Amino acid sequence: MRAPVVTQQYSRNLFSSVPPTPFPSKAMKEAADEEPINPLLTDIHHQLQSLSQSTTHVQILKGKWSLITTKLITLQNRLSDLSIPAAAAENPLSADLLRSLSATCSAASSLASVCLSPTPPGGKLKTQSEVDSLSAKLDAHINDLEVLFKSGVLSENAAVSLPAIVSSSKRESVRVEARNLMTRLQIGSTESKSMALDLLLGLLQEDDKNVLIAVAQGIVPVLVHLLDSSCSSEIKEKTVTAIAKISTVESSKHVLIAEGLVLLNNLLRVLESGSVFAKEKSCIALKVLSNSKENARAIGSRGGVSSLLEICQEGTPNSQALAAGVLRNLAVFEEIKENFIEENAVLTLLGLCNSGTALAQENSIGCLCNLVSGDDDLKLLVAREGGIESVKSFWDSAPTAQNLEVVVQMVKTFASCPNIAEFLVANGFLHRIVGLLNCAVLGVRILAAEALYDLAYNNKTRKELGEMGCIHLLVSMLEGKAIEEKEAAAKVLSLLMNYAGNRRIFRKEEKGILSAVQLLDPLLRNLDKKYFVSILASVVHSKKCRKQMVAAGARGYLQKLVESDVEGAKRLLDSLGRGKLWGVFVRP
The missing domain is CATH 1.25.10.10 (Leucine-rich Repeat Variant)
Incomplete structure (x- = not known):
């Protein structure tokens, strides 16, 4: 069963990503008139004229034949457009279409002869079915001719010789091929479309740059329409394979997402009733589409x-x-x-x-x-x-x-x-998690620290973590480049400091105090300072630690944090300056 007729508006939409092809100029028409006309094209014109005359003499189904006559006139007009470029009838796309149209005209002529009698040999119902089938075929031919002409493929073939295409850039060659394949996917038989899909898949698999070029030419709407309208399982499988390939190229994903529910619904139908291979490809595309609410x-x-x-x-x-x-x-x-x-x-x-x-x-x-x-x-x-x-x-x-x-x-x-x-x-998950705090993968380190925060729910667990060497690893994370890593480590440390044994371990860490103080700097944005304040507050009762904090510039940072109402900052600042002479000597 042929796909429904694509309206003029829809054809325009399919090629909206490329400039519209201008109608041939008078000079082009004159140039075309000087060149030999394809015999098949001439024969079809004669067939259509003869057929239009025959339909006026039918004795049955006159209303249906009147509609067919209108379609025959439309076909003649479309063929006139098609014949303007001299090389158009020699184009493989138009040549296949002309052969198919010629066969339809021959069949229509025979059917019109049958309808000259009020009592057709096969019976009226059978004849009516054949007339309806003919009408649908003519619709398909009209649609195919319109798509072929609007695609611009014929103008390109008329204006660009083969040597010129061969000598052009690779990008231009791919663009021309993509446009040709887009047109072939919208016209002709199921077999023709299947062959075009094979060529398209080869083009897409060759290079991701080819995917970008094809998408820029407007291949996605064509594929979505083909997936939505085709009844062939083979066509659906190849189409969803092409869509899956496009979905793997980051710069093309937004074009698929823009197709919305039409594409989504068709991919879900493939999940329900498609082949195993098609289901896999559908899942690849759905992975991209399933990221929005x-x-x-x-x-x-x-x-x-x-x-x-x-x-x-x-x-x-x-x-x-x-x-x-x-x-x-x-x-x-x-x-x-x-x-x-x-x-x-x-x-x-x-x-x-x-x-x-x-x-x-x-x-x-x-x-x-x-x-x-x-x-x-x-x-x-x-x-x-x-x-x-x-x-x-x-x-x-x-x-x-x-x-x-x-x-x-x-x-x-x-x-x-x-x-x-x-x-x-x-x-035994504590050992597993602690072992990942010096992992080479940033995301894993951050998640490990965040997991420890929830696992360190009592002093017994906090003691175990301290004995496993967790404090040293967390201090090392404070020196990491990522803000998220610094904060995750500080959050766990602030909790582990609730156990006295861990505070003793932290005080022995060479860079522990220094790192925590440096991260109080208000200029470091998107970093929750309360965790660093908490860490330092847990060891501020140590004279040695207070000296280290002041020497590292803690008072200056804390004064600014107090102005920002950071939790615990005022208390820590007071502890550092409580009647101590060394509190006067602060770093500028």
Whole structure:
């Protein structure tokens, strides 16, 4: 079944990203008149004229034939446009279309002869069906000719010779090829479109720069329309593969997002009924589209969570990992968490944590982490169902430190629930977390420090952390470049200082006092100074520490922090200057 007729407005939209092709000038027409006319084009003109005359003599279905006559006249006008450039009829795109149109004219002529009799041999119902089919074919030809002409492909072929194209830049060659393929994807048979998709996929896979060029030419709306209108599973599979490739190029993602619900709905249909390969490609594209609240809500309301969880249970290893990645994005949004609960997602995701590929496990843990965030009941459910064991298993098998980021995030999320925090400490997670404070991956270091803040819930735990060498590692983090790292380390240190033994360890740290004082500087923006004030306040009773603070310029910084009403700053400043002669000698 042919795709519905594309209106003039829609054709204009498909090529809105490129300048409109001007109609040929009088000079071009005259030049074309001087060149030989393609015999097939001449023959079709004669066929259409003859057919228009025949339709006036039909005896049955006169209303339908009157409409067909109008379409024949429209076709003649479209062909007149097509014949203006001298080389247009020789263009492979137009040549295929002309052959198809010629075959339709021949069939129409035979059908018109049948309708000259009030009692057609095949019966009126059969003849009416054939007439309706002919009318649809003519609509498709009109649409194809309009798309072909508006695409500008014919003007380019008339104006640019093959040697010129060959000698042009690579970018220009890709641009011309992309425009040709865009046109082929909108006209002709299913087989022709399938071949064009093969060529397009080759072009896109060759180089990401080709993707950017094709997107700039307007390939995305064409692909979305093709995915929305085609009934062929082969066409859908190749189309979603092209869309998936485009989604992997950062600079092109916004164009896909702009297609909105039309693209989203079609990708979800592929998830429900597409081939295994097509489902994988659909997941790749959905991963990009699932980052917004609006799209996440749409995916949830259209059964997308259910389809993705089904893939997590029954799909191929690769599709499971990809589906879990989409679910990981969706679980961020509070609005659709109910969809996860209704589909019993926790057990499915935990199952994938234990049996999937490394990427599937990572995405599943990440999804669970997002899902249970802020919900202690869900955290306890995941913990009871084996979530902590799954975290330990993935931790022990993680190939790189970067892969540990998701499990440390999960431990941090678990640790915010007091009951689970106690279990984590009892099962040796303190050693695991402390060991990551000098990890080479910044994100992992920050998450590890944040997790320790929740795990250090009593003095017993704080004592253990001090004995593990945690203080030295945290002081080293204070010297890190990232503001987030400095603050995460200071936050934990301020808590660990509540245990007297840790204060003694901190006082022995060569750079401990100096680093904390330097980070009081008000010029350091986006850094919560109260944690550094708390650290210094915990050791201010030591004469040696007070001298170190004053020598490092603490009084000057604190005076400014007092003006900003930073918590604890005035008390610490008073402690430093309480009747001590050495308090006068401050750094300018």
